[in-house]
Amino acid sequence: xxxxxxxxxxxxxxxxxxxxxxxxxxxxxxxxxxxxxxxxxxxxxxxxxxxxxxxxxxxxxxxxxxxxxxxxxxxxxxxxxxxxxxxxxxxxxxxxxxxxxxxxxx
Amino acid sequence: xxxxxxxxxxxxxxxxxxxxxxxxxxxxxxxxxxxxxxxxxxxxxxxxxxxxxxxxxxxxxxxxxxxxxxxxxxxxxxxxxxxxxxxxxxxxxxxxxxxxxxxxxxxxxxxxxxxxxxxxxxxxxxxxxxxxxxxxxxxxxxxxxxxxxxxxxxxxxxxxxxxxxxxxxxxxxxxxxxxxxxxxxxxxxxxxxxxxxxxxxxxxxxxxxxxxxxxxxxxxxxxxxxxxxxxxxxxxxxxxxxxxxxxxxxxxxxxxxxxxxxxxxxxxxxxxxxxxxxxxxxxxxxxxxxxxxxxxxxxxxxxxxxxxxxxxxxxxxxxxxxxxxxxxxxxxxxxxxxxxxxxxxxxxxxxxxxxxxxxxxxxxxxxxxxxxxxxxxxxxxxxxxxxxxxxxxxxxxxxxxxxxxxxxxxxxxxxxxxxxxxxxxxxxxxxxxxxxxxxxxxxxxxxxxxxxxxxxxxxxxxxxxxxxxxxxxxxxxxxxxxxxxxxxx
Amino acid sequence: xxxxxxxxxxxxxxxxxxxxxxxxxxxxxxxxxxxxxxxxxx
Numbered sequence: 001x002x003x004x005x006x007x008x009x010x011x012x013x014x015x016x017x018x019x020x021x022x023x024x025x026x027x028x029x030x031x032x033x034x035x036x037x038x039x040x041x042x043x044x045x046x047x048x049x050x051x052x053x054x055x056x057x058x059x060x061x062x063x064x065x066x067x068x069x070x071x072x073x074x075x076x077x078x079x080x081x082x083x084x085x086x087x088x089x090x091x092x093x094x095x096x097x098x099x100x101x102x103x104x105x106x
Numbered sequence: 107x108x109x110x111x112x113x114x115x116x117x118x119x120x121x122x123x124x125x126x127x128x129x130x131x132x133x134x135x136x137x138x139x140x141x142x143x144x145x146x147x148x149x150x151x152x153x154x155x156x157x158x159x160x161x162x163x164x165x166x167x168x169x170x171x172x173x174x175x176x177x178x179x180x181x182x183x184x185x186x187x188x189x190x191x192x193x194x195x196x197x198x199x200x201x202x203x204x205x206x207x208x209x210x211x212x213x214x215x216x217x218x219x220x221x222x223x224x225x226x227x228x229x230x231x232x233x234x235x236x237x238x239x240x241x242x243x244x245x246x247x248x249x250x251x252x253x254x255x256x257x258x259x260x261x262x263x264x265x266x267x268x269x270x271x272x273x274x275x276x277x278x279x280x281x282x283x284x285x286x287x288x289x290x291x292x293x294x295x296x297x298x299x300x301x302x303x304x305x306x307x308x309x310x311x312x313x314x315x316x317x318x319x320x321x322x323x324x325x326x327x328x329x330x331x332x333x334x335x336x337x338x339x340x341x342x343x344x345x346x347x348x349x350x351x352x353x354x355x356x357x358x359x360x361x362x363x364x365x366x367x368x369x370x371x372x373x374x375x376x377x378x379x380x381x382x383x384x385x386x387x388x389x390x391x392x393x394x395x396x397x398x399x400x401x402x403x404x405x406x407x408x409x410x411x412x413x414x415x416x417x418x419x420x421x422x423x424x425x426x427x428x429x430x431x432x433x434x435x436x437x438x439x440x441x442x443x444x445x446x447x448x449x450x451x452x453x454x455x456x457x458x459x460x461x462x463x464x465x466x467x468x469x470x471x472x473x474x475x476x477x478x479x480x481x482x483x484x485x486x487x488x489x490x491x492x493x494x495x496x497x498x499x500x501x502x503x504x505x506x507x508x509x510x511x512x513x514x515x516x517x518x519x520x521x522x523x524x525x526x527x528x529x530x531x532x533x534x535x536x537x538x539x540x541x542x543x544x545x546x547x548x549x550x551x552x553x554x555x556x557x558x559x560x561x562x563x564x565x566x567x568x569x570x571x572x573x574x575x576x577x578x579x580x581x582x583x584x585x586x587x588x589x590x591x592x593x594x595x
Numbered sequence: 596x597x598x599x600x601x602x603x604x605x606x607x608x609x610x611x612x613x614x615x616x617x618x619x620x621x622x623x624x625x626x627x628x629x630x631x632x633x634x635x636x637x
Contacts, residue, residue, distance in 0.1 A: 001606070001634065002634065005606075005632050005634065008630060008632065009604055009606075009630065009632075012604060012629050012630040013604070016602045016629055019600070019601055019602050020601070020602045020603075020604060020629065021596065021598075021601045021602070021603055021604070021626075022603075022604045022606060023598075023603050023604070023605050023606070023617050023620070023621050024606050024607075024617070025605070025606065025607035025608055025611045025612025025613065025614065025616065025617040026606070026607075026608050026611050027498060027503055027608055027610050027611030027612075028498045028503075028611075030496040030498070031496060031497070031498065031608065031611075031636075034496060035606060039604075039606075045410075047141070057604070058596060060596060062612050062616075062617055062620055066596060067598070067620070067624075070597070070598050070599070070624040070625075071620045071623055071624050072623050072624075075619060075620060075623045076620065077458075078456050078458055078459065079456045079457075079458075079612070079616040079617075079619050079620055080457075080612055080616065080620060081458065082457045082458040082461065082507065082510050082511065082514060083457050083507065083510075083611060083612050085510040085513060085514075085520070086503070086506040086507040086509070086510035086523070087503070087506070087611065407637075454615065454616075455607075455613040455614070455615035455616050455619075455633075456616050456619070457612065457613070457616065485610075485637070487637050492636065492637065495636075497636040497637065498610070498636075500610055500636075500637055503610045503611075504610060507610075538637050540637070543637065569609070571609055571633070571635035573613075573614070573632075573633045573635075574635055579614065579615045579631060579633070580615075581609065581613060581633075
């Protein structure tokens with residue numbers, strides 16, 4: 001995540017307090033893992049405003065079944081389905097699981 | 107939408123694509139500048155990863171960029187490309203050249219009408235003698251020559267007392283200094299002006315290459331120039347005021363031209379080519395040139411990934427291009443103005459709607475499908491630049507999305523996605539130079555293949571990340587169909 | 596995790612699912628979208 005974006009995420013998370021969740025639309029395992037890690041345990045590159053700041057936000061990806069099941073089917077079809085077909089969904093979700101695991105033990 | 111009939115379509119008569127190898131300027135890219143702010147001597151830090159010119163010249167993607175190697179040949183080469191140099195690499199190719207740094211500094215100074223860039227005296231002399239003999243921008247071509255340099259003491263004084271930007275060579279020596287254009291204007295600092303000047307110089311080099319082609323249009327016959335580079339040239343009262351097009355036309359000797367800048371982030375070049383085609387078809391101008399220079403700010407954008415993986419920083423080149431759009435000559439590839447794909451406001455951000463708007467809708471309008479296109483040129487960023495930094499293989503992602511659209515349209519089976527990508531796509535070979543990497547680098551290859559009959563139809567699509575400017579959440583995109591001239595079949 | 600009633604930060608990517616598309620999914624699932632961003636790494 002770019003440094004400017006980290007500042008915006010931090011501000012919004014601070015302003016809204018509890019009940020904030022992050023929903024990702026990242027295209028591969030690495031970007032998913034990095035982004036998830038950033039909003040859970042802090043910026044892994046230690047460069048941005050979230051360096052050393054464990055926001056601990058619950059983080060999800062739009063490809064996860066538990067997200068898909070809550071979105072009206074026609075909306076999901078229009079907004080997500082094409083990318084789900086073209087991208088490596090399994091690898092993306094594995095990257096997310098990895099970040100969650102690291103966050104839980106941090 | 108009003109129908110455009112297929113007769114009298116404009117053609118792409120000539121294309122040029124150039125690179126300038128500038129390892130010393132990598133540290134002035136936006137990312138290295140920010141990340142290395144705390145580093146005492148940034149050049150020392152970067153040096154082990156900066157390439158010599160002959161290494162950059164022998165880098166296969168760069169040879170593809172200037173037209174010396176085909177995209178299929180690149181796809182068949184062993185990777186990583188930076189470990190497998192081309193044996194007989196050449197500086198010049200059918201589409202342009204890879205200019206060495208010394209000469210490019212000279213070109214920058216020759217393009218600077220306000221004497222703000224001061225060069226080290228020896229460097230200026232070296233650059234002048236090399237450029238005077240340059241086949242395209244040499245003395246014979248009537249281009250402005252490299253002004254005399256100044257002493258190191260003068261350069262130091264400009265840095266210390268006049269807030270000039272220090273330009274340090276990859277070898278650690280002071281090469282020059284860029285003065286601000288105004289003491290109190292943040293849009294005219296030495297850094298900003300060097301970015302703008304680099305954009306102008308690479309565009310000017312591309313234009314001179316275009317005008318030097320056998321059978322090329324005379325510079326005096328160029329009547330309109332559209333620049334689609336992304337630099338915001340202006341001052342504090344009008345940050346992106348423009349007009350780089352006119353500055354480049356002037357430098358290249360197009361005395362009867364006027365022009366303007368077209369901006370749409372990375373999809374700017376597609377809009378510019380469409381508008382050029384429309385100007386030609388309308389009869390307003392017979393010959394229009396579309397051009398763009400490179401982005402100094404994007405040099406070294408992924409350098410942290412390259413350093414981390416102990417590889418050379420491959421984002422060490424500035425890119426430029428020019429294309430001549432003219433009336434039908436019966437030979438050159440036809441720009442199908444009846445098959446323009448438009449990302450409309452209502453297309454929104456949903457990938458399916460965006461892809462339909464850019465690909466299937468325009469093709470369907472003229473009775474074609476995705477399978478009628480031999481080759482698609484999309485985002486062509488070199489994966490060797492992006493993958494080490496965790497930014498993925500951008501071309502491959504985009505080609506897979508296009509293939510998935512073909513599945514949705516029931517043109518291919520889901521199992522055939524990889525075949526579709528292999529047959530109709532290509533590996534990314536462009537430096538991460540934003541608007542240039544967006545579809546443009548294949549233009550030279552396509553023009554040749556369509557003229558010679560190796561291809562029948564190609565499609566170019568550029569995407570623009572408008573949301574980065576924070577004025578809309580929308581992306582942008584525009585696609586063009588370029589096909590073999592009916593007169594030549 | 597139930598999205599309904601949650602405040603969602605939608606972080607999309609140009610070559611993945613863009614921010615506004617992520618946000619549309621969230622809001623149609625009953626969440627309130629409090630920030631929408633799309634990253635572009637090239």
